[in-house]
Amino acid sequence: MIFRCYEFTGCGGCLTALAAVNPKEIHRKLKVKLYSALPEASKIKESDVSIVTGCIKREEVGVLKKIREKTSLLVSLGSCSSLGGLTYYLSLKEKGDRELYIVEELTRVDVTIPGCPPDLKDITLKFKLIAEGAKPLIEKTNVCSECVYQPQKPVSFKKERTYLEKGSRCLLEQGLICQGYFTVGGCGAKCPMGNVPCYGCRGPVNQFMSHIFMDFLQDKFGLNPEEIIEETKYYLKKV
Numbered sequence: 001m002i003f004r005c006y007e008f009t010g011c012g013g014c015l016t017a018l019a020a021v022n023p024k025e026i027h028r029k030l031k032v033k034l035y036s037a038l039p040e041a042s043k044i045k046e047s048d049v050s051i052v053t054g055c056i057k058r059e060e061v062g063v064l065k066k067i068r069e070k071t072s073l074l075v076s077l078g079s080c081s082s083l084g085g086l087t088y089y090l091s092l093k094e095k096g097d098r099e100l101y102i103v104e105e106l107t108r109v110d111v112t113i114p115g116c117p118p119d120l121k122d123i124t125l126k127f128k129l130i131a132e133g134a135k136p137l138i139e140k141t142n143v144c145s146e147c148v149y150q151p152q153k154p155v156s157f158k159k160e161r162t163y164l165e166k167g168s169r170c171l172l173e174q175g176l177i178c179q180g181y182f183t184v185g186g187c188g189a190k191c192p193m194g195n196v197p198c199y200g201c202r203g204p205v206n207q208f209m210s211h212i213f214m215d216f217l218q219d220k221f222g223l224n225p226e227e228i229i230e231e232t233k234y235y236l237k238k239v
């Protein structure tokens, strides 16, 4: 069984996460090949599973289509490939024009594994399911459901991203903007467990929960629409 992993336009963090995957934990006959330099479309080989990371440039669309053609199952890994994420945001800010695409705008995606970078345990779990013939779905639960705390009403809003002492309370309650409420779970609430607010890297569970959270930021924290956009700009919306 071969999993081929291709890095398009990103920071390299997703490929680094993939390099840490132990193939033996997934399937005894699994080979994982990483392509940090994108091959020409004519050099793309057949594979059981292809994993794509990063956003897609216009000139890379042909390579992506060839990967789709040569694979049984296509996985979009990381928030850049599934949401646009940091790469899309920075490119748009710098160039003013849209130059990047997410994978599902260009071709059919079978499995999405979000995260910036994606969580190693989550990748291993989903790859195991894929190797067994399943198509794991994106979580419907939020980060709060994996957190030892429970979201509470904040006392006051703190603009700074304070790193707090461990083992205290829900970060929202302490006045920090933790986006766990509307963010897709699956990472084990990694950031709040380290007392760092969730910045929403796995994307929104759904638009309804995003709107509830935005109203909450407006009502309880007194944020104006520009400040809300500033807080949620990287991962809230698909491009």
Ligand code: SF4
Residues within 6 Å of the ligand: 009, 010, 011, 012, 013, 014, 015, 053, 054, 077, 078, 079, 080, 081, 085, 086, 087, 115, 116, 117, 118
């Ligand atoms: S999702 Fe995050 S870690 Fe992966 S390529 Fe994009 S910026 Fe880098």
Ligand code: SF4
Residues within 6 Å of the ligand: 143, 144, 147, 148, 149, 150, 151, 152, 169, 170, 171, 172, 173, 178, 179, 180, 181, 189, 192, 198
């Ligand atoms: S700390 Fe963050 S993730 Fe944990 S319960 Fe509070 S809002 Fe949710």
Ligand code: SF4
Residues within 6 Å of the ligand: 115, 116, 143, 180, 183, 184, 187, 188, 189, 190, 191, 192, 197, 198, 199, 200, 201, 202, 203
């Ligand atoms: S807690 Fe939030 S920001 Fe941290 S890894 Fe999970 S989804 Fe991403």
